[in-house]
Amino acid sequence: MTAQPVHVALGSEGATSAPTTPNDRPADGPAGARVLAAALAAGLSPRVADQVAAFARAEGVTGGRPLVACDLDRTLVYSSAALGLTVPDDQAPPLVVAEVLHGEPLSFQTRAAQDMLAVLADVATLVPTTTRTRTQYARIRIPGRPHPYAVTTNGGHLLVDGVTCPDWARHVADELAQAAPLAEVVAHLTRVRDEPWVRKLRVADEMFTYLVIERGQVPVGYVPDLTAWCAHRGWTVSVQGRKVYCVPATLTKSAAVREVARRTDAGDVLAAGDSLLDAELLSSAVRGVRPAHGELHETDWRAPHVAVTTRSGVMGGEEIVARLLADVLSASGDGTRLETRPPARA
Numbered sequence: 016m017t018a019q020p021v022h023v024a025l026g027s028e029g030a031t032s033a034p035t036t037p038n039d040r041p042a043d044g045p046a047g048a049r050v051l052a053a054a055l056a057a058g059l060s061p062r063v064a065d066q067v068a069a070f071a072r073a074e075g076v077t078g079g080r081p082l083v084a085c086d087l088d089r090t091l092v093y094s095s096a097a098l099g100l101t102v103p104d105d106q107a108p109p110l111v112v113a114e115v116l117h118g119e120p121l122s123f124q125t126r127a128a129q130d131m132l133a134v135l136a137d138v139a140t141l142v143p144t145t146t147r148t149r150t151q152y153a154r155i156r157i158p159g160r161p162h163p164y165a166v167t168t169n170g171g172h173l174l175v176d177g178v179t180c181p182d183w184a185r186h187v188a189d190e191l192a193q194a195a196p197l198a199e200v201v202a203h204l205t206r207v208r209d210e211p212w213v214r215k216l217r218v219a220d221e222m223f224t225y226l227v228i229e230r231g232q233v234p235v236g237y238v239p240d241l242t243a244w245c246a247h248r249g250w251t252v253s254v255q256g257r258k259v260y261c262v263p264a265t266l267t268k269s270a271a272v273r274e275v276a277r278r279t280d281a282g283d284v285l286a287a288g289d290s291l292l293d294a295e296l297l298s299s300a301v302r303g304v305r306p307a308h309g310e311l312h313e314t315d316w317r318a319p320h321v322a323v324t325t326r327s328g329v330m331g332g333e334e335i336v337a338r339l340l341a342d343v344l345s346a347s348g349d350g351t352r353l354e355t356r357p358p359a360r361a
């Protein structure tokens with residue numbers, strides 16, 4: 016699916032309290048009370064349960080066990096450079112390490128986000144949905160692990176209990192044949208490989224490629240020119256932090272998530288993400304949420320069914336989990352409808 020971004024006029028940006036989007040209907044009293052009770056029953060602290068209940072909706076998800084597809088970087092987990100904390104150090108939230116590289120902590124989430132995510136993984140099929148390669152994904156430590164399903168390499172790999180699904184790999188190979196070959200794009204990027212603003216040129220799982228750059232030193236016009244060059248070849252460009260991704264347009268997170276939804280006979284699909292590569296995932300979901308930072312925020316990407324967090328950085332990540340959990344718990348009534356068993360594998 017190649018859904019186009021939907022742009023609507025900016026509302027009161029920078030508001031400090033929900034709701035932030037026209038569809039973001041505040042909960043009525045019973046919905047808030049219901050979600051609060053369910054969050055407390057799930058073991059969340061009163062403070063965190065209150066945070067979830069603040070995003071309760073009168074109308075929750077419908078159908079069977081919901082599927083929640085979540086991007087990782089700058090959506091669920093944050094590098095130290097991406098934390099974006101604005102409070103004095105002595106008021107910073109407790110953080111937990113979500114990734115270790117070479118023995119050093121690399122990515123984090125707040126403890127409250129981790130607590131809420133643990134509940135979310137229990138009441139929904141939580142599908143980590145990332146542009147990371149399989150190797151990069153394997154380093155991530157978030158609740159629900161090992162996740163029964165995960166999408167890596169921007170949809171290139173569907174992991175079932177951590178193992179690549181060969182059927183999906185064959186399907187992706189057919190899809191990739193519709194775009195220009197990887198080698199052609201890599202050769203194009205190689206032209207700038209020795210420029211002082213380029214740190215690395217990488218190929219991900221033999222499916223797409225990216226540059227690691229020095230932000231602020233990239234020549235004006237390079238990314239637009241690259242985007243146009245790629246568009247003529249069936250590829251898309253996304254800038255995320257210090258990486259400039261070139262990805263075949265046929266390689267999408269949403270296609271892999273639809274396959275997981277089919278295999279699990281899922282109810283509503285919810286999604287969260289921050290980059291242009293997440294736009295089609297958010298567009299295809301019944302409901303979505305994006306943070307008030309990142310590529311989508313910088314381009315003011317909006318859709319009627321996608322909420323925008325009031326906070327940014329790692330606190331925005333915490334709010335994303337609160338909103339997703341509230342959506343799921345809003346449908347749970349007195350809690351008896353919650354299915355806490357893991358989904359059946361297909």
Ligand SMILES: [Mg+2]
Nearest residue numbers: 086088089289
């Ligand atoms: Mg991201």
